[in-house]
Amino acid sequence: MLLFARGEVLGRETFAVDELLGELRHTFEPLARARGVSFAAAPAPSLPDGLLITGNRKALTGALTNLIENALQAVAGGESEDGGGIVGVSVTASAERIAFNVRDNGRGMPPDVVDRLFEPFFTTRTEGTGLGLAIARGVARAHGGGIDVTSEPGNGTEFVLTVCRSSAETNQASTLESN
Secondary structure: OHHHHOOOOOOOEEEEHHHHHHHHHHHHHHHHHHOOOEEEEOOOOOOOOOOEEEEOHHHHHHHHHHHHHHHHHHHHHHOOOOOOOEEEEEEEEOOOEEEEEEEEOOOOOOHHHHOOOOOOOOOOOOOOOOOHHHHHHHHHHHOOOEEEEEEOOOOOEEEEEEEEOOOHHHHHHHHHHHO
16 A cells, blocks of 8 residues: 555556446446446547556555545535535546546535645545545555545545556557566
8 A cells, every 4th residue: 555655556558448347347237236326437538459457456456446445435424505416437548548527416626625635634424434535645656647526515526546558569568468
């Protein structure tokens, strides 16, 4: 955990973004349904050779899991302003970056809380450790990206976790090195 918090990543592999989204969908659809929350994970943008990432799959999955769990907690139990909890995950890509967007229609957060979200041990929950978002930021940085958040009381929250996009040359080199 400390390696990721410092921005170091071990165990890089190349994998498809759609596979990662499928894993998240498989994990969170039943949990959301059990909590009375609508959950949607949109497919990654279609590219001829797929949308690939070279990095630590387990670490990225953990960071996204933390963001989704936080979103589910923000909307579970009818805590959203409109009473119907919605959590969505989507992906956008540019030539250099891949962005994972996790948004909810929950209660949102005031600016003073948003300003402290990534501080280690800061939490607004009685059962929280305050490490999840700090670690998620470390994972994003270790993958050449970061995390941005937009939130407003009563209007939900959106986290955008970005990572560097792997190029075809990087993917081919990784495949050759692993063989």
